[in-house]
Amino acid sequence: MGDAGGNALYHVAADGTVTLLKTLPAEPIKIAEQVAALAGEMGLAVPECMMGLDYWAQPAPTDITVHKQWLYYAVLPGVPGEGLSMGKVYRMNMHSKVTQLVATGLNAPTGVAVDDRGRVFVAELFGGGVGAIRHSESMTVLPVPMASDVAIDGTRVAVTANALTPTGTLLSARIAR
Numbered sequence: 001m002g003d004a005g006g007n008a009l010y011h012v013a014a015d016g017t018v019t020l021l022k023t024l025p026a027e028p029i030k031i032a033e034q035v036a037a038l039a040g041e042m043g044l045a046v047p048e049c050m051m052g053l054d055y056w057a058q059p060a061p062t063d064i065t066v067h068k069q070w071l072y073y074a075v076l077p078g079v080p081g082e083g084l085s086m087g088k089v090y091r092m093n094m095h096s097k098v099t100q101l102v103a104t105g106l107n108a109p110t111g112v113a114v115d116d117r118g119r120v121f122v123a124e125l126f127g128g129g130v131g132a133i134r135h136s137e138s139m140t141v142l143p144v145p146m147a148s149d150v151a152i153d154g155t156r157v158a159v160t161a162n163a164l165t166p167t168g169t170l171l172s173a174r175i176a177r
Contacts (some may be wrong), residue, residue, distance in 0.1 A: 002061030002062065002063065003061065004062065007023060007058050007059055007060060007061070008020060008022065008024060009021040009022045009064065009071065010024045011022070011132060017131040021125045022099070024059040024061065026057060026058055027056070027077045027078075028055070028057075029055045029086060029129050030052070030094050031050050031051055031053050034084060035090060036051070036056070046161075059075040059077050061074065061075055062074045062109060063109075063110060063111045063112045064112070065113055068118075069090065069093055070092065070093060071092045072102065072120060073089070073090055073091075073112065074106075074111065074112040076108060085105050085107050086101060086105070087107065087108055087124070088101060088105035089102040089109060089112055089122055100116070101136070103120070103122065103136050103138055104136060104137075105127075105135060105137060105138075106124055106138055107124045107126040107127030107149065109146045110125045110163070111136075111149035111150040111159075113150045113152045114152070115152045117177075118134065119132055120132070121133070121152055122150065123147035123150040124138060125163060126137075126151050127144075127147070129143040129144035129145070129159070130142040140177075142157055142171075142175065144159055144171060146163045146164050148160045149161035155177055156175075157172070157173075157175050158170065158172045158175070159171050159173075
């Protein structure tokens with residue numbers, strides 16, 4: 001289970017026992033012109049003395065999935081990261097607890113899925129839709145607006161789209177192997 005408010009990942013056993021798997025560490029966001037511009041759009045001013053410094057954003061896990069011994073999870077880096085393509089996907093070995101970065105530069109990753117061949121897919125709320133992660137980057141395989149979650153079974157992918165509208169949709173499509 002991903003706890004976005006507590007920035008943590010938990011395991012919930014069949015008997016209801018809850019175990020902390022990992023507390024997600026804060027992630028640095030360099031305060032640059034792009035961050036200052038985004039803050040300005042929110043009505044906030046960034047003092048000149050802050051430029052070039054790191055802001056430590058609290059990562060919020062948005063989705064998790066398990067494939068073999070790996071727990072995959074998508075992370076929003078917190079304000080201002082959602083609007084700056086700073087989302088990430090990680091995987092953590094369930095036995096050793098070793099964590100590896102799978103992809104960076106994601107536009108609000110809100111869903112993650114892994115197919116039977118180990119290919120990782122991500123729904124990007126503010127990106128191009130559903131992407132397949134290759135070489136640490138997301139390559140769009142199913143273009144849909146405001147993708148909020150993704151599931152995959154064989155060559156069929158399901159995605160929730162138009163998430164921030166009153167009439168969100170559930171779409172299904174085939175993807176190439």
